[in-house]
Amino acid sequence: MHKNINKLDKMDIEMFVISSDTPEELLSLHNKLEETFGYSLSFISDPKFKLIGKMGMKKDGVAYRGYGMIDKEGNVIFNTKNDHWGEQIEKTVEKIKEEYNKLK
Numbered sequence: 001m002h003k004n005i006n007k008l009d010k011m012d013i014e015m016f017v018i019s020s021d022t023p024e025e026l027l028s029l030h031n032k033l034e035e036t037f038g039y040s041l042s043f044i045s046d047p048k049f050k051l052i053g054k055m056g057m058k059k060d061g062v063a064y065r066g067y068g069m070i071d072k073e074g075n076v077i078f079n080t081k082n083d084h085w086g087e088q089i090e091k092t093v094e095k096i097k098e099e100y101n102k103l104k
Contacts, residue, residue: 002037004086007093011100013069018044018051020063055079067092069099077103 008015019026026043033040044051049058056079057064068079078099085092 002033002040004089004093005041007089008096011097013100016042016044018046018055018057018063020047020049020052021045022047057081067096069096071103 005015017026021029023045026045030040030043046052046063049061049063052058052063055068055070055076057066057068064081065083065085066079066081067085069077071077078095080092080095082088082092
């Protein structure tokens with residue numbers, strides 16, 4: 001995602017990576033991404049799956065890979081479970097933009 005982040009530049013959104021990993025694990029990943037790309041998205045550690053569950057991205061104690069959108073009031077706009085969202089970045093960006101434009 002980091003190498004394709006510019007595809008969402010014109011959207012007024014904040015992006016986060018939500019993971020059930022510990023803050024320490026995520027800090028290590030954040031630092032590696034920052035070294036590689038010169039920046040990193042912010043990470044949210046959710047080991048109790050509260051936000052992951054709210055997003056509908058939890059099953060049997062693990063988080064699905066995918067993406068979604070929450071509005072400013074905390075309502076889930078959509079979610080997409082897809083292990084290959086990064087490989088299918090054009091389709092991913094198209095879906096995010098489509099859902100974003102519905103909010104206007």
